[in-house]
Amino acid sequence: MKNEENNAAGMIRSVAPYLTLGIQIAAAVVLFLFVGKYADDVLGTKPWLMVAGIVVGFAGGMIHFFREVVALSNKEEHERITKN
């Protein structure tokens, strides 16, 4: 792990865990949107379950995002301490 950030490969390596964070939020919303839409079609409760799905998906996406960010920054802090 010597001067990791100075080459392109090291850069990709340090950035990689963050690459899928953004799409994860949107993917969660879209997933629950379609689940809600399907449930609407089955139960005949248009459009309410779809709206609920969007809310649940957004909340879940944000929870996942912040948990992941906290875990990653803890890990980075840990690595910084053990390196010095």
Next chain:
Amino acid sequence: MFSWILLSDKKVHQAVADTVHAVTDSSAHAVAEHGAHGGDENLFTQLLHHIYDSKYLEIPFYHNPDPNKHGFELMQFEKWYGIDFSITKHVFFMWLASAVLILVLSWVARKNLKNRVPKGFGNLVEVFVVFVRDEIVLPNMGKGGLKYLPYLLTNFFFILVMNLLGLIPYGASATGNVSVTAGLAIIAFIMIQLSAIRAQGFGHYLAHLTGGVHWALWPIMIPIEVLGLFTKPFALCIRLFANMTGGHIVILALIGLIFVFKSLAVAPVSVTFALGIYMLELFVAFLQAYIFTMLTSLFMGLGMQMESHGHRH
């Protein structure tokens, strides 16, 4: 001085078409043919035909007597439970890539075993192998990753040869087909999960999927975490496909400019630019093989390291 350029449209067209037919492959010829029928409103869709998969293989100096068939017709099969197993252009080039790899690499391996200091082509291949081992596998996955080295090397060389086959005349890159890259990404997905399960144990792997939240949130978090497993290989698939297709479209579009403007004066410019893009494509062929292998090993490494860092969120 432009008198030779400002011939009647049709004449220039015929001249350009003949020249192009003489010097390049039949893809450009088809563009010219289409243009000769008048109207270039569908030029772009015509270009796309040379990027899409087809049932015909273009072979030098071969013309199918049937005018509806552009080239040698590959083997066609009946649909089997709704799935078409016919051999297409991209399947042919994928098999060609694997045949090239099996023959060339086994020959090189036998040669390199004989002389301790490899020279010539053996040396070139060894440079790539050592690069994948020392610059991709060891920094990303550590010593434990060496048992996945054969998979990653196969991945690297297979993608590289498929990319390069698209750059030779009459060739096509199988990686410009989203089904091929999806297949590669599915294998990468399986390898990422398998390496994570082997390193962490199945219980830890499942525990990670729950995200470590309160059990009341599991119905929400588990689908999101499972979705997260798929986003990485999905990005791999789209990245490789888009890069390989994009370059080919740019080259064909630059050549197509000649037929859009219907003038020979455009030819030097567009051929020069197309040559430049071709050189870029050569670089991109290596770069994309590297990126795919690099990111696959990186994601495998991320899954494997979870255990050593203690999986505590």
Next chain:
Amino acid sequence: MESLGLGYLAAGIGAGVSIIGAGLGIGKLAAAAMEASGRQPEAAGQVRTSMLIAAALIEGATFFALAICIILATK
């Protein structure tokens, strides 16, 4: 013009506008992060981490807008 055509138009314009917003946001973010790590190279690691987190949030919002555009276009 049919209403379906207007839907396609809306999807296209929406995708373009959301990308303009994301481009402006990530551009400003990257400029600020570069400046910060130029002033304090020893804190470059932390600056990069917080830049990536903010970029991921912008990206998420943009993907959300693009998903709406895709749904609009495939309707």
